[in-house]
Each structure stands twice: as structure tokens, then as C-alpha cells.
Amino acid sequence: xxxxxxxxxxxxxxxxxxxxxxxxxxxxxxxxxxxxxxxxxxxxxxxxxxxxxxxxxxxxxxxxxxxxxxxxxxxxxxxxxxxxxxxxxxxxxxxxxxxxxxxxxxxxxxxxxxxxxxxxxxxxxxxxxxxxxxxxxxxxxxxxxxxxxxxxxxxxxxxxxxxxxxxxxxxxxxxxxxxxxxxxxxxxxxxxxxxxxxxxxxxxxxxxxxxxxxxxxxxxxxxxxxxxxxxxxxxxxxxxxxxxxxxxxxxxxxxxxxxxxxxxxxxxxxxxxxxxxxxxxxxxxxxxxxxxxxxxxxxxxxxxxxxxxxxxxxxxxxxxxxxxxxxxxxxxxxxxxxxxxxxxxxxxxxxxxxxxxxxxxxxxxxxxxxxxxxxxxxxxxxxxxxxxxxxxxxxxxxxxxxxxxxxxxxxxxxxxxxxxxx
Numbered sequence: 037x038x039x040x041x042x043x044x045x046x047x048x049x050x051x052x053x054x055x056x057x058x059x060x061x062x063x064x065x066x067x068x069x070x071x072x073x074x075x076x077x078x079x080x081x082x083x084x085x086x087x088x089x090x091x092x093x094x095x096x097x098x099x100x101x102x103x104x105x106x107x108x109x110x111x112x113x114x115x116x117x118x119x120x121x122x123x124x125x126x127x128x129x130x131x132x133x134x135x136x137x138x139x140x141x142x143x144x145x146x147x148x149x150x151x152x153x154x155x156x157x158x159x160x161x162x163x164x165x166x167x168x169x170x171x172x173x174x175x176x177x178x179x180x181x182x183x184x185x186x187x188x189x190x191x192x193x194x195x196x197x198x199x200x201x202x203x204x205x206x207x208x209x210x211x212x213x214x215x216x217x218x219x220x221x222x223x224x225x226x227x228x229x230x231x232x233x234x235x236x237x238x239x240x241x242x243x244x245x246x247x248x249x250x251x252x253x254x255x256x257x258x259x260x261x262x263x264x265x266x267x268x269x270x271x272x273x274x275x276x277x278x279x280x281x282x283x284x285x286x287x288x289x290x291x292x293x294x295x296x297x298x299x300x301x302x303x304x305x306x307x308x309x310x311x312x313x314x315x316x317x318x319x320x321x322x323x324x325x326x327x328x329x330x331x332x333x334x335x336x337x338x339x340x341x342x343x344x345x346x347x348x349x350x351x352x353x354x355x356x357x358x359x360x361x362x363x364x365x366x367x368x369x370x371x372x373x374x375x376x377x378x379x380x381x382x383x384x385x386x387x388x389x390x391x392x393x394x395x396x397x398x399x400x401x402x403x404x405x406x407x408x409x410x411x412x413x414x415x416x417x418x419x420x421x422x423x424x425x426x427x428x429x430x431x432x433x434x435x436x437x438x439x440x441x442x443x444x445x446x447x448x449x450x451x452x453x454x455x456x457x458x
Contacts, residue, residue: 040082044224049180051080052367053173058084060169061117061144065137068123068148071173072300072325073241074219077149080173081119084147090117095125108132117144124152125248130164137167152249153298174363175218175326179454187458189361189368189389192397196427200438201456203449207405207434210450211338211349214356217328218363234332238262238301245299250291257284261292265302265322266333270351270358270386272378273304273322300325305358308375308388310422321376323355330355353450354386354401357432360453361387361399369458372397377418385414396422398429405435407447415445 043049053069057080060067069077078094085092091114095101104111104126112118112132123129137145179186192199216222221233242258260282268278275293279286296302304320324330331337334348341349362374372391377398378384387399398415415429431441432450439447 040086041079043079044221048079048083049076049176049220051076051173051180052177052186052363053171054080054084056171056367057081057147060171061147063143064167064169065141065143066133066146066148066164066168067144068150068168068170069173070150070153070170070300072175072219073151073245074221074237075173075175075300076220077151077173078121081121081147081149085117085119088117088144090114090119090147092119092121094121096122101126104129109135112136112146114145117147119147119149121149122151123148124150134164134167137164151245151299153300172366174359174366176220176223177218177360177363177454178213178451181218181223182454184454185457186364186454187368188453188456189364189372190370190458191456192428192430193370193372193389193391193395196397197440197444197446199428199446199448199452199456201448201452202438203436203451203455205434205436205449205451207403208338208342210353210434211341214327214352215331215337215341217326217331219326219328222326222328230328231332234329238329238333241299241301246295249298250295257282257288258292258296261289262296262301263333265296266324266330267348268351269323269330269348270321270354272319274319301329303359303362305374305376305387308377308390310394319378323358325359327352327356327359349403353403357399357401357450357453358387361389364453377414379417383414383417385418388418394425396426398426400429400431401450402431402433405433407431407433407435407439407441409441411447412441412445419444 057067057069069081071077093100095104108129109132112129133146177186222230225233242255246258264278264281275286275289279289297304303323303325305323306320307318331352336348365372365374370391372389375388376386377388385398386401389397398418400414402411411431412429419426419429426444429445431447433447434450436449441447
């Protein structure tokens, strides 16, 4: 009988990804839940396996890894749903899984979890094309933590400038959310105990998972890169500049960046372009997957960020907003992608969401509770080039009201991200 792990928060929070996992199991032979360590993957799959009477095998267990390596064919045999936790620890099992589901193509045969992107694993034998659906699970969203709707993406594409929201959240509340992030262990802690969790999380990720995926043995260099990325959250990701700052070859930094992305510590946000002019540049921006980790790496807490001129507030808040949106894109009905926009003359828009019809929602993030017409400069620049394809330009801010700044421009509270219903 599968046992559901207890939650450090004291209660099991419903995850937005769960309906998608259940739907996938109904028509797909293999379902993979991919995401950062400690984000709740094992708890989610244990709940599903318990309901379905499935078997559970964790590859964090040394005996299971040895059995999987010795006899992979027997290891994957099961008449019912088989959950294999942390599949990246024995990727050769994918060949045996492929053989099994090809012989018996019933849906819902395997439910896998992974803490590294399988397609990035070196020497991956087979990615099960046509047989596997991958669902990303992120650390908890603010809506999951607070039992709020988490429906901003669908709502803004449906309503455009007609979307309205009034918030009771104040600046102090936003700062608390930024430094807390969304890992269940961090949500359950505060102060020094939360910092201890973040410190150990990053150290373990670098010392165990990153080194497992590669042959590097230079943990201090990797940790220095992680701190530098936190300091440059919301800025352009230029490997050459990072290499100069660390005294490392650019090829080494590029390899390290790929590894950090594979273990879900960072996310690259690509530049948006629609061939609307040669001035748009193609350099990605970077955000840490969790704002709590980023704040801890910068040694920022609520008190330091509350002071005027807090060192990292702008970048931390932008990263926080971007990652809340990234979480929603994994379950929203609207199929949209996340970008940023910047030209060679440094006109920029923090976040560009584009759906498959070519419709765009453009967003800038401000740490201020007061919004001025000048804050829409980048949005207006993009609007002039998009025309009717721009649904709305938003400045998300820390004030309480939604305010109109013209037919398509709105200033809106940041909390609309999780408090607006779908």
C-alpha cells in the first residue's frame, strides 16, 4: 500500500497539476512529472497511486537502484499502475519501460517522477516518443498556498483591458511572499530556519544532483555562479559577462547554466520577436525558479527589502511575478508562452505572453504602489508595433487598485495573478 508523505505545512494542499496528471493517465501509457526537488512531486504521485492501488518504487533507495541496474526488465513488471520516483537516477529503465508498454499498450501503466529534465540527460537511451506525456510541477503557487483561484492567464486573455481587480495585499505582504517562495518546507518555516533550508537545498542540489548529471567536481564555482545569477535576476543572461565575473571560460559557464536549468534551479526566459524590426535582440533573461532561494542567496529578508533602496527588490519581484506566471502556464487553458522584450536601445518589457493565435499580453512589474504614465513607455513602444494583436498592456504594482491609462493600458495589483478567477 502506497503511503502519502506528511506535509511540512501540516495539511496536504491540492495541486493544480493533479487533474492534468489524471487526464493523462486515462489515455497515455507513461506519464512523467518533472520538477525541482522538494516541490511536492512524491506527495502528488503518492496520492494518485494510493487512490488507484498502484505500486511504488523510489530510486532514491539504494537497494532499488541496484535492483533496477541488475534486472531492469523485472523491475518494471507490474499488472497495475507502477510509480517510479526519481527516474533520472536510472535512465536505462526507460528501455525496459518502452518494451513493456509496446507489448501491452494500455494507458496508465507508469507514473514517473524526475528532478532533472530527462531530455537533457547525457546518454539518454530513449525518450519514449509517442508513449509518454510530461507534466511540469513547480514549487507551490501563491494560489495553492492561499486557496485562491490562480486564474490570471486565462482571465487576462479572455477579458483584456476589461479585467479588473482590487487587492487588500500591501507592500509588506508582497515582500513576505517573495522571501518565502513556494517550497513546502520554506512555507512551513521562518527566519533562520527557512534560511537553513534554502542553504542546504542549494548545497545538496549542487553537490548531489548536478555532479550526478556531469563529471564536474567544482562545487564552489557552481555555487558562486548561482549567487551571481540571483544578483542578476531579471537581467539579460550573457554567458560572457558571467564568465568574466567568475574568472571562468565561457564554455564552462554555458555548460553550468545548462546543468542548473536541467535540475530546475533556473529558468531562461527567451526574447520575444515577430520579425518586427532588426532592433529587437535575442538574448534570454534568467530567473531563479523560486524567489525565496534568490532572496536567500542575496541575504535579503523582509526587513532589508522594506528599506528604501533594498538591493535586489526590483529583480526579485520581477522574477517572482515571472515564475508565478510560468506556474500558471503549466495548467491554464490558454496555450501561451513566456518571453521578454528588449531592443538594442534598451527599450524593454519585462514579460510578454503570446498565445497560439498571435495575441499578446505585455507586462511590466513595478515595486512601487504608485504608477505614472511614464511607466508605460515600453508597453507603448510594443503596442505601436503590434497593433490589434496587443490585447492589453499591464503594469503590475504593489498598490490596491486597477487604474486605466488609456484604452489598452492598465495598472493592476500584483495579487491579481493568484486572486483572479478563471
